[in-house]
Amino acid sequence: MNQGLDIKINKLPSPTWNWLHMNETELKKIKLDKQGLMEEKVPAGIDKREERFSSFEDIKTGMGNGADILINSAGISPLSFSVKEGVKEAEPLKLDFSYEDGENAGNSVELYAGKDSEVTLIMDYKSSGEGLALVQTKIHAEENSLVRLIQVNRHSKDFICMNDIGVNLSDNAEIDIINLFLGGKETYAGCHTALNGKGSRLNTDIGYMTYENQKLDMNYVASHKGKKTKSVINASGVLKDNAFKLFRGTIDFLNGSSGSEGDEKEDVLLLSEGVVNQTIPLILCAEEDVQGNHGATIGRLDEDLMFYMESRGMSHQEIYELMANARIDAICNMIPDEDEKKRIQEYLGRGMEDE
């Protein structure tokens, strides 16, 4: 009987002191039994393929080979999509993943964006009861293509969510990634973007609301190889109760990536005494002609802001709730799909404000 595998994921590209326990995450006795259920809505401009893209095996992901081992051990076959050269598909490709109580399931998704194409991929995760779901997404964006990837975690409070992304960008290709982490008992998220092509661009917006005993463990890496590449990683979230969050963010300027720029920012609001917040934003640099910046703001709200809001008659609690919601709404508003926005608001128990 398969007792599960011990795997290591979300490895920091350059390790630091082991006592901080940030270098990687070890998961014990993890197993996948089956391929997860998924509903798809494929617009006309996107082709669904029977065969996987062989070249996608080389795409590096944020979780690393631990996730590959799990996917392969369960014999999960990828679902492959492609967008032909020059096709600019206005309708999003929508994949809804739904996991049942007791399931340990995995899914693998591949997307090939041809030259000069445009595509939006929206992936929504939900579940009931306890279980584990791993979704691995690999994307190759050809020259001058634009890919928007939106992933929303609306898992049940007892589910373990693993979300792994790997992206390769060719010349002038661009990817916008939105990750919204709301549910799940434990969420592990990895994302590796290889900016291989000259002038390729990455924009990443991460939002999280981690409450009660939830755990969120992230590893985002922007690897600049091509010249004049640009990456932005913005993470914004709220921790409450006994929540735990670890954000690893790396901008890696490889030798030869001259003229490149990388920006990384994290803004964390801590709402309770019991929270644990870990942040490790790396800049690795082997090229002279680059610019890298990172910043982090962790803790309370700014005193001037508090004073202003209090002078408008709001209590401390109301102000913090308002600001926490504002962070999630700011990410939510970036999603170019009204149905998905509505699902998020419903999950948060708010309903649409304009209804």
Add this chain to the structure above:
Amino acid sequence: MREKTYVEDVNRSIYDIKNEDKDSYKLEEGLTTKIVEQISSEKNDPEWMREFRLKSLEIYNKLQVPDWGPSIEGLNMDEIVTYVRPNTHMSAKWSEVPEEIKETFERLGIPKAERESLAGVGAQYDSELVYHNVREEVAAQGVIYTDLESALRGEYAEMIKEHFMKLVPPTDHKFAALHGAVWSGGSFVYVPPGVSVEIPLQSYFRLNAPGAGQFEHTLIIVDEGAYLHFIEGCSAPKYNVANLHAGCVELFVGKNAKLRYSTIENWSKNMYNLNTKRAKVEEGGTIEWVSGSFGSHVSYLYPMSVLNGKGARSEFTGITFAGKGQNLDTGTKVVHNAPETTSFVNTRSISKGGGISTFRSSVVVTKNAPKSKSAVSCQSLMLDSESRSDTIPAMDIRTQDADIGHEAKIGRISDEAVFYLMSRGIPEEDAKALIVSGFADNVSKELPLEYAVEMNNLIRLEMIGSIG
């Protein structure tokens, strides 16, 4: 093709003068129980220290080398001589120090600095102190500044036993255990309550013997309401074999006391500098670290502040210059373990000629530290694409009521800044020199004047033929 601005390596000529390695007593190479017992016997250790050394050796043998930093494969402990005693004894008069050794310290400017701007000096040559003196008026205030080994057997023996390697236990890491086993030399400072030592004390560590290690221990206790500025300098000539420095600095800053600890580290480029420094700060106390790292082949250096009392504060100001053949992994660690504690970190690093500079830090705020604040700022300058510069800052925050900020920048000399200066009539070459100097100057201004001058000698920023 653009001709690159050239920035000269650190000028090391005065540090590279070697004295012939003669007339000294050396133990054999390597690290064994017998060698540790020989050192203990040589030092006439009290029994507890002999046992401490042997226990540390046991711990050393069990611990692994770090798997996260620069490679130390070139360091073979079986080839390192852990104890070298120069053929002299410690004196309070420079005239009694052997001529050759005295000349070395003269060249390094130590006796001159003592006459002009220091309250006391300790000078260590290889494994032993050769000179230790403190001004009478400072001693009259009750300030103790002596070599650690005398203190271990004298009036302050109990105080040493109470504090020695309590902040940095041998279990901390492999080279702390090594230090515990073979430490030799170093200084002990005690500043009584309310006493302010207006001018700095300085210890200078010189390693002359090739293939040797230096393991000095510095223990400073600044009692309630007292103030001290302590300066530490170190250098060695370059040899073709690996040398090792695994010193240890333990600083105890009492209630409302303040200690400024300044270091200019200028070891030779065959040196493995695996040093450990730590301060514990009580209520209302302040530790200020000023750290310049210029030498060594490989450095692991992260002065740590444990803010253990309400309102305790730490400041870390550092600069690292990594040139050809150097891999300098430097930074700082702060633990906020009491309410309303504050930490500021401000560092600069420069990489050139294939040098690797890594800024590594950790800010930990425990549950015991509500209303704490921390601000970390690090900037790195890459002068060519053969070099490497990494920034690895970690934050672990475990209280809601904290205010933590971090910012880092990495890049090259800004074209806009060069253009601005040129538009004011400054030639391009000079403009770039000015910018690089200014980048380092931000930290060097925190150094005491005499050290800022030394640093200017160290970083000779010569700019030649620069068509940007």
